[in-house]
Amino acid sequence: MLRTPTDETRLRILAWLKEPGPAADGVTADAVAERFALAPPVARTHLRLLEATGLLRSTRSAGVVRYHRDDMRIAEVARMFEKGW
Template identity: 40%
Template sequence: MLDVDVLKVLANDKRLAVLEWLSDPVAHFPPQRDGDLVADGVCSVFIADKLGVSAPTASEHLRLLTASGLLRSKRIKQWTFYQRDEARIAEVKRALQEGW
């Protein structure tokens, strides 16, 4: 069964954009000094910049995506990096395809 909170998280164009960009981080983000784009994820600073929002606003979007299990976070030094949780995304897609 699909959790209604996941649907609420997905009902936002900025969060959907983040999920799309993180599906191919090398194509959507510049190289990072700390952390590999693929292995470690994308720094929240780059995500906020690409979204065109403040760091606190981006942080809230990323928090919701992480709380729903669609993203995983990783700390490196003082930065937080995000990457998709492909298993959870596949689970949500299956639940959406199966209907209610």
């Protein structure tokens, strides 16, 4: 969880997912790849890492995976860091 790319891609993805459109609908790996000029496999890796740490959750509908922020988990992690964890 603590490994982050030097360009803060995962933080930028989380921030984008807080915006009204992406927050309501979730985003696909292809949308993330397009938005951040990433190769689709790289976008999927970022999303899977964020999901594995619990910061994102995914839903699947008609074979399409959409990722959404888990704001409760994000707040929990932020509190841990505030306490010096």
